[in-house]
Amino acid sequence: MSHDVVLAGAGLANGLIALALRKARPDLRVLLLDQASGASDGHTWSCHDTDLQPRWLDLLRPIRRASWPDQEVSFPDHARRMRTGYGSLDGGGLMRAVSEAGAEIRWNGPVSSIDANAATVGDERLAAPCVIDGRGAQPSAHLAVGFQKFVGIEIETESPHGVRRPMIMDATVPQQDGYRFIYLLPFSPTRILIEDTRYSDGGDLDDERLARASHDYARARGWTGQEVRRERGILPIALAHDAAAFWADHAAGAVPVGLRAGFFHPVTGYSLPYAAQIADVVADLARQDRLTTDHLRSALRDFAIFRARQDRFLRLLNRMLFRGCPPDRRYTLLQRFYRMPEGLIERFYAGRLTRVDQLRIVTGKPPIPLSKAIRCLPERPLLQENA
Numbered sequence: 001m002s003h004d005v006v007l008a009g010a011g012l013a014n015g016l017i018a019l020a021l022r023k024a025r026p027d028l029r030v031l032l033l034d035q036a037s038g039a040s041d042g043h044t045w046s047c048h049d050t051d052l053q054p055r056w057l058d059l060l061r062p063i064r065r066a067s068w069p070d071q072e073v074s075f076p077d078h079a080r081r082m083r084t085g086y087g088s089l090d091g092g093g094l095m096r097a098v099s100e101a102g103a104e105i106r107w108n109g110p111v112s113s114i115d116a117n118a119a120t121v122g123d124e125r126l127a128a129p130c131v132i133d134g135r136g137a138q139p140s141a142h143l144a145v146g147f148q149k150f151v152g153i154e155i156e157t158e159s160p161h162g163v164r165r166p167m168i169m170d171a172t173v174p175q176q177d178g179y180r181f182i183y184l185l186p187f188s189p190t191r192i193l194i195e196d197t198r199y200s201d202g203g204d205l206d207d208e209r210l211a212r213a214s215h216d217y218a219r220a221r222g223w224t225g226q227e228v229r230r231e232r233g234i235l236p237i238a239l240a241h242d243a244a245a246f247w248a249d250h251a252a253g254a255v256p257v258g259l260r261a262g263f264f265h266p267v268t269g270y271s272l273p274y275a276a277q278i279a280d281v282v283a284d285l286a287r288q289d290r291l292t293t294d295h296l297r298s299a300l301r302d303f304a305i306f307r308a309r310q311d312r313f314l315r316l317l318n319r320m321l322f323r324g325c326p327p328d329r330r331y332t333l334l335q336r337f338y339r340m341p342e343g344l345i346e347r348f349y350a351g352r353l354t355r356v357d358q359l360r361i362v363t364g365k366p367p368i369p370l371s372k373a374i375r376c377l378p379e380r381p382l383l384q385e386n387a
Helices: 012-026 053-063 089-098 207-220 242-249 270-285 294-308 312-323 332-335 342-350 355-362 370-375 382-387
Strands: 005-008 030-033 044-048 064-067 072-073 079-082 088-092 104-106 111-114 118-121 124-127 129-134 143-157 167-169 179-188 192-199 225-241
Touching: 005 118, 012 030, 012 089, 012 270, 044 270, 044 342, 053 088, 053 089, 064 179, 088 089, 089 104, 104 192, 111 225, 129 294, 143 179, 143 207, 143 312, 143 382, 167 382, 179 332, 192 207, 192 225, 225 312, 225 382, 242 294, 270 294, 294 312, 312 370, 342 355
Parallel strands: 005 030, 005 129, 030 104, 072 167
Antiparallel strands: 044 088, 064 088, 072 079, 111 118, 118 124, 143 192, 143 225, 167 179, 179 192
16 A cells, blocks of 8 residues: 555544644655645634644744734624633645645545545555545534534735724624624734624525625724635534434545544534544554454544533524524624633633533523523433434
8 A cells, every 4th residue: 555544634623633644653644635736725723722732832833924912802882802812714825734744635536435454546546544535514314403604705904903802703794694794814013814703504605795794894894905715615503413413424434534523613613623532532542553344434433422422502592592592692602601710711712611600600590591491401402313
């Protein structure tokens, strides 16, 4: 075999796996395959510094496009600045790091078939002891979802825009198509990403409409300039998940990772912290010289079932948001949440809420009527609807 690991897809999940593997075992021959002609400029992956283990923060900090020491949110009833660091990674930076680490990336390589032993590109069958499939999200009967939809425009402003830190949520805008907010990333004094985001029941996305909304927001802020880049996304927001059934359906074939395997924060859709955790699982097997498709499948199945149990409360919050609250009032749940202690908010984003945190989120003045909250408790009916 010409490679030790073949990864279908050159996105976030496989990029972090390749970095972790080359760091853990520089002798391993790692190949990434992607149908694109090169690294995409249509993705920005961000997370809070506290979402990552220190070693990952140290590894990614030099290749981030930008880092900030703090962040803020704004709602109709209150605004808040938080001291948690934040950073963003893009496709070009990640793939340069992957190449510099010694992994091979083969662009213009659409995978026509894939199994536990090989991926086929054109007439070439590329065999490896470990084959991983990270080619993006797929619908699953074992994952009931709402949708986080967004279109972002990056503009070069004619004069400084004045935004000093990420605006994680500006929910002071009119509420449309569910919970709506504007997300801002200031990459330089005159370069800013403006992203119109909706937490919606349906997965349809009118790209031009949301792009116009982002331009309208820029004009309302007095920003004039040229659009230099655009990105879009339709991310799953988990309402119910049966991880054991999902992995029973994937008992053979290549091992799914990333969004394809449901590895993302259930509420926010952030995938970078989960991708780092998966990369650690893969690297640990490599250190033990046990990196095969079957060994990895077993390890990721165990991780997925553990993670799904840990995330049950987060999925309940989503059911309260999507099923218990009128679409134009969904923002009130987030508005209330962002009055919580900063440490709790950090643990929420990191997927490490304590029982005390959970009680604090749902007690006090009910965010939705108790009768509706009770109807949101069971998870199984949504999976039955989804079957």
